[in-house]
Amino acid sequence: MKEEISIDEFDGKKFKIRFVEEEDNRKAVITHYLHNYHNGVKKHYEKEAIEYLNQIVRYKNEEEELNYVSDVALQQLLFEVENVPFPTPENYTFKFIDLFAGIGGFRLALQNLGGKCVFTSEWDEYAKKTYRANFGETPFGDITKESTKSFIPDNFNVLCGGFPCQPFSNAGLKKGFEDTRGTLFFDVADIINRKKENGNPIDIIFLENVKGLKNHDKGKTLKTIVKTLNTLGYEVKTETLNSRNFGIPQNRERIFIVAWLKNKNKDFNFPLGINEKEEIIYKKEDLINIKTTKVRDILIKNPEEKYTISDKLYAGHIRRRKEHKEKGNGFGFSSVNENSQYTSTISARYYKDGSEILIEQKDLNPRKLTPREAANLQGYPSKYIIPVSDNQAYKQFGNSVSVPVIQAVFNEIKKQLL
Ligand SMILES: C[S@@+](CC[C@H](N)C(=O)[O-])C[C@H]1O[C@@H](n2cnc3c(N)ncnc32)[C@H](O)[C@@H]1O
Incomplete structure (x- = not known):
C-alpha cells in the first residue's frame, strides 16, 4: 500500500478531471502555503491550501483505499517542499515577490542576500518544473489574471522581475500608468499601485530588461516606464550593465531599473563591476567576490x-x-x-x-x-537542478538573468535603500 503523498499528485489526470477549474492554482497555493508554514505569510494562503489538501487526501483515500489523515499528508508535503537545493534562508531580513520568474535567477540572488520570497508567478510549464525542483515552490500562472494577482500578499519589501518588453500604444505620457494598459508593464504598475492604495507600498522595484529597451519605440517605452514609476511615487535610476564585468565570461548587456519610494532621503548608485584587467570600475569594498573569468x-x-x-x-x-x-x-x-x-x-x-x-x-x-x-x-x-530536456534548458538559461549581476546590484540596493 502506497503511503506517500507528493505535490505531483495535484497533476494526476483523474484528480484534475474531478475538479476542473478555469485556472488551476492548486499546486501554487499548496507550495506557497507550505513554504510559509513557519511564518505569518502562511495565513495568506491558508484557507485555499487547507481546502486543496483535504481534497487530495479524500481523493487518495478513495482511489487507493487508504485511511490517510490530513496531518500526516501535511508533514510529508512540508518535507518535500523544504528538501530542495535552495530553501528559504532561515533568518531572512526582507521579503520579495518574484514576477516573470523564469527559473528563479532573481530568487537565487536575493535569497543569497537574506531575502524570503513570498509570491512568485511564471506561466511556462517547463520553467515552473525547473523552479519547483530547485526552490520547492510552484509559481502561480498568468500575472495579468485577477485570479493570480489576488494571491499576492501585502507587506513585502521588494518587487522584482524581468518583464517582456512591449511598445505602449499611447505615448502621450499624460495619464500615468493608464498609458501602459495592455502591456505586461501595466500589470507590474498595477500591482505597485494596489499596494500603495491599500497602505502597504512596496519599498523597492527592481526590474531587468534587454538593452534594446533603451531605444525601443524611439526611447518612448523606457521613458513611459520611468514616468509611470515617478507617478506612482518612486525615484528611479537605470543603468546598462555587462555580465562580463561581474565575474561571468559572457558579453551580455542588460538594462536594470531600480526604483525606491520618494521622500526617503535616500540615493542609490549602481555597481559597475570590474573590467578584464581586473581594474575596478567601482569601489572595491562594494564588490562581492568578483574576479575576472575566462x-x-x-x-x-x-x-x-x-x-x-x-x-x-x-x-x-x-x-x-x-x-x-x-x-x-x-x-x-x-x-x-x-x-x-x-x-x-x-x-x-x-x-x-x-x-x-x-x-x-x-x-x-x-x-x-x-x-x-x-x-x-x-x-x-x-x-x-536541471530537470528538463536540453532544448528547454537552453531556452531557460538563455532567458534568464546572470545571477551574479543581480546579486551585485541587489547588494547595493540592500546597503543603500533597505
Ligand atoms: C525574460 S524571462 C525572465 C527570466 C527570469 N528573470 C529568470 O531569471 O529566469 C520572462 C518570463 O516571463 C514569463 N511570462 C511572460 N508573460 C507572462 C505572464 N502573462 N504571466 C506569467 N509569466 C509570464 C515568460 O514565460 C518568461 O519565462
Missing part, C-alpha cells in the same frame, strides 16, 4: 559527443558566415576557445543551432555548450 571557467570536462555539431550544420554555419561577411553584416556564428575572455550573449534561441556560442575543439567540429555550461555561463551554482 571561458575555461564555465567549461565542463569530457562533454558528450552529441554536443559536437554535425558536418552539415557546420558547413551551413561557414557558408552563412561567408555570406554575412560579403554583405558586411557580422560574423554569422561565433566560436570561442577556453582561453577566450568571454562568449557572446546566450539567448532563448540557442537551442536552434547553437550558432551564438560554439566551442572550438581540436581535430573536431566545434560543439555547443552543454546545459550545465549554459547554467555556469549565467552564474547558476553546480547544485542547481
Whole structure:
C-alpha cells in the first residue's frame, strides 16, 4: 500500500478531471502555503491550501483505499517542499515577490542576500518544473489574471522581475500608468499601485530588461516606464550593465531599473563591476567576490559527443558566415576557445543551432555548450537542478538573468535603500 503523498499528485489526470477549474492554482497555493508554514505569510494562503489538501487526501483515500489523515499528508508535503537545493534562508531580513520568474535567477540572488520570497508567478510549464525542483515552490500562472494577482500578499519589501518588453500604444505620457494598459508593464504598475492604495507600498522595484529597451519605440517605452514609476511615487535610476564585468565570461548587456519610494532621503548608485584587467570600475569594498573569468571557467570536462555539431550544420554555419561577411553584416556564428575572455550573449534561441556560442575543439567540429555550461555561463551554482530536456534548458538559461549581476546590484540596493 502506497503511503506517500507528493505535490505531483495535484497533476494526476483523474484528480484534475474531478475538479476542473478555469485556472488551476492548486499546486501554487499548496507550495506557497507550505513554504510559509513557519511564518505569518502562511495565513495568506491558508484557507485555499487547507481546502486543496483535504481534497487530495479524500481523493487518495478513495482511489487507493487508504485511511490517510490530513496531518500526516501535511508533514510529508512540508518535507518535500523544504528538501530542495535552495530553501528559504532561515533568518531572512526582507521579503520579495518574484514576477516573470523564469527559473528563479532573481530568487537565487536575493535569497543569497537574506531575502524570503513570498509570491512568485511564471506561466511556462517547463520553467515552473525547473523552479519547483530547485526552490520547492510552484509559481502561480498568468500575472495579468485577477485570479493570480489576488494571491499576492501585502507587506513585502521588494518587487522584482524581468518583464517582456512591449511598445505602449499611447505615448502621450499624460495619464500615468493608464498609458501602459495592455502591456505586461501595466500589470507590474498595477500591482505597485494596489499596494500603495491599500497602505502597504512596496519599498523597492527592481526590474531587468534587454538593452534594446533603451531605444525601443524611439526611447518612448523606457521613458513611459520611468514616468509611470515617478507617478506612482518612486525615484528611479537605470543603468546598462555587462555580465562580463561581474565575474561571468559572457558579453551580455542588460538594462536594470531600480526604483525606491520618494521622500526617503535616500540615493542609490549602481555597481559597475570590474573590467578584464581586473581594474575596478567601482569601489572595491562594494564588490562581492568578483574576479575576472575566462571561458575555461564555465567549461565542463569530457562533454558528450552529441554536443559536437554535425558536418552539415557546420558547413551551413561557414557558408552563412561567408555570406554575412560579403554583405558586411557580422560574423554569422561565433566560436570561442577556453582561453577566450568571454562568449557572446546566450539567448532563448540557442537551442536552434547553437550558432551564438560554439566551442572550438581540436581535430573536431566545434560543439555547443552543454546545459550545465549554459547554467555556469549565467552564474547558476553546480547544485542547481536541471530537470528538463536540453532544448528547454537552453531556452531557460538563455532567458534568464546572470545571477551574479543581480546579486551585485541587489547588494547595493540592500546597503543603500533597505
Ligand atoms: C525574460 S524571462 C525572465 C527570466 C527570469 N528573470 C529568470 O531569471 O529566469 C520572462 C518570463 O516571463 C514569463 N511570462 C511572460 N508573460 C507572462 C505572464 N502573462 N504571466 C506569467 N509569466 C509570464 C515568460 O514565460 C518568461 O519565462
